[in-house]
Amino acid sequence: MSDSAEVVIRHARPEEVTRIAEIEGICFPAAEACPLKDFQLRFSTFPENFFVADKNGEIIGFINGCNNDIPDLPDELYHDTSLHKKDGSYLTVFGIDVLPAHQKGGIGAKLMERYILWAKETGKKGVILTCKDHLVHWYEKFGYKKIGVSASCHGGAKWNDMHLIF
Template sequence: MQITPVKMSDLPQIMAIEKAGFSADEAGSEAAYQERITKLPDTFLVARDGAVVLGFIVGPAVPQRYIEDAMYDQTPTNLERGGHQLVFTVAVSPLARKQHVGSQLLTALENDARAKSRTSMALTCLERLVPFYEANGYTNQGVADSSHAGETWYNLEKALV
């Protein structure tokens, strides 16, 4: 497995993984992913086995500590250095689950964030996923101020300094 920057040609496989891992209300649209590929090329990573996308991670590096719902509608531009690395999505193909792909993607983005002097990494997740992120060094900061897809989301954060 290799972890590489995303390519626009990865979009069909990314969308298939997105739809397999999230409800229709939770999932990002194809247009949103096209925008993320264009605006976040250095913080959109893909785990691949040859031409097959096994999973991906994407999010902006911004001044805000946590994800805000409006960021899903209009992708922020990455800060060059500093700020907080947010994670909109970590998603793994059903065929590659239980192989630590998600953890390896988190580590790869964390390494990039540290190299760019980010203060922290943060994401929101559903309650059932909290243990996975805690096992990867994240701390549950409580219920997020989010109404995305009508779900209850939790802020998870990992200090990088």
């Protein structure tokens, strides 16, 4: 049985934000990881866009992002929750994180599938994200198209713009 068979994907709860930040710190380099205070602010602004992977009561992964009116993910969105558009046409992905011990078992795919479904359920036109070169192929499996190299310089890294338009 795959690891993902035991996992439930559900909306995050306020008391889980600290665990979400811990997972982010494990999965991303310090220059790219979102600090706890920023996660708390994001969660207070758009809690409906936070989903967790719950394995028998343990949070082992998550996905989150804000809404935007245009199919773009500028760096400012990561740091300024006032730019979140409650009724925005596009759902963004700020991060999808799965603890290393649970990676390669389909949990990231379950998180992404639920997030895409959420975008459709809420009437979005699509989902927008940026990713590094080695992840382009993984996102393409969900229907994302590489638009090109992103203008983002988040964390000093090179990113690719990826769009999934419904």
